[in-house]
Amino acid sequence: PEISSAPGTVSQIKEGTSKFMKISKKMGISTFIVGHVTKEGSLAGPKLLEHMVDTVLYFEGERYNTYRLVRAVKNRFGSTNELGVFEMRDLGLVELENPSKILISEKPKDVAGSVIISTVEGTRPMLLEMQALVSPTSYGIPKRTATGVDYNRVGMLLAVLEKRVGLQIQNQDVYLNIVGGIKINEPSIDLGIVIAIASSFRNVAVDETIAVTGEVGLTGEVRAVSFIEKRIAECKKLGFTKIVIPRNNYEVVKDTKGIEIWPVDNLRQAINIVLGGNKE
Numbered sequence: 001p002e003i004s005s006a007p008g009t010v011s012q013i014k015e016g017t018s019k020f021m022k023i024s025k026k027m028g029i030s031t032f033i034v035g036h037v038t039k040e041g042s043l044a045g046p047k048l049l050e051h052m053v054d055t056v057l058y059f060e061g062e063r064y065n066t067y068r069l070v071r072a073v074k075n076r077f078g079s080t081n082e083l084g085v086f087e088m089r090d091l092g093l094v095e096l097e098n099p100s101k102i103l104i105s106e107k108p109k110d111v112a113g114s115v116i117i118s119t120v121e122g123t124r125p126m127l128l129e130m131q132a133l134v135s136p137t138s139y140g141i142p143k144r145t146a147t148g149v150d151y152n153r154v155g156m157l158l159a160v161l162e163k164r165v166g167l168q169i170q171n172q173d174v175y176l177n178i179v180g181g182i183k184i185n186e187p188s189i190d191l192g193i194v195i196a197i198a199s200s201f202r203n204v205a206v207d208e209t210i211a212v213t214g215e216v217g218l219t220g221e222v223r224a225v226s227f228i229e230k231r232i233a234e235c236k237k238l239g240f241t242k243i244v245i246p247r248n249n250y251e252v253v254k255d256t257k258g259i260e261i262w263p264v265d266n267l268r269q270a271i272n273i274v275l276g277g278n279k280e
Contacts, residue, residue, distance in 0.1 A: 191222060
């Protein structure tokens with residue numbers, strides 16, 4: 001009240017947050033300040049709030065899915081490379097100890113267009129199911145729909161598939177979805193997107209014991225990804241016997257016991273291995 005400006009202005013937010021910080025430090029307690037988020041996912045209003053606090057947590061989730069993610073985008077006294085996965089139940093939020101197992105538990109068998117991708121969120125490896133549906137378009141312009149992945153990235157990968165592999169998708173509708181309502185922006189899902197699209201287009205199912213990971217470049221090459229050992233360990237833990245990885249990652253892999261590793265250089269080679277069974 002001693003500040004004349006209106007509620008929500010920079011001076012009010014600064015003074016209010018400062019008082020909360022003094023109370024927290026004096027009493028040795030943690031205080032949560034809840035702020036609004038814009039449609040783009042950034043903090044609404046003055047960014048001053050982010051600079052003053054010690055930690056900024058984003059609580060993410062789809063309206064019609066029970067899964068929730070907690071990410072640390074700023075942490076003054078710890079790592080931001082952590083991710084919490086929770087499920088909303090009758091009793092409230094319950095932590096998922098093994099989210100990968102739950103998210104891929106309903107994967108259909110012997111169905112084209114479905115593949116397991118190995119991704120890393122923060123420092124936590126996760127296996128997710130990528131689904132694609134490719135069908136002839138009924139209109140002049142083919143429809144492209146992407147849920148859980150970047151739409152522009154999908155458009156780029158479709159162009160690479162046409163130019164470098166020769167798949168004629170220009171007259172096909174393409175629908176992409178990551179099961180569970182989770183959004184992933186990590187580049188290592190590129191290979192999974194391409195394999196799922198090629199699988200649906202050719203109507204050839206991907207072996208359910210195979211997982212894939214790798215970033216795809218504009219020339220059709222499959223580029224190295226980070227935390228390859230963690231990805232392989234997560235696949236072995238959940239019973240996968242084969243994983244397709246970039247060849248540049250293969251040199252640093254030490255423990256190959258219990259899983260067959262297929263290194264690939266380019267998209268054509270990866271598609272031939274996964275959909276054709278040809279390892280050459």
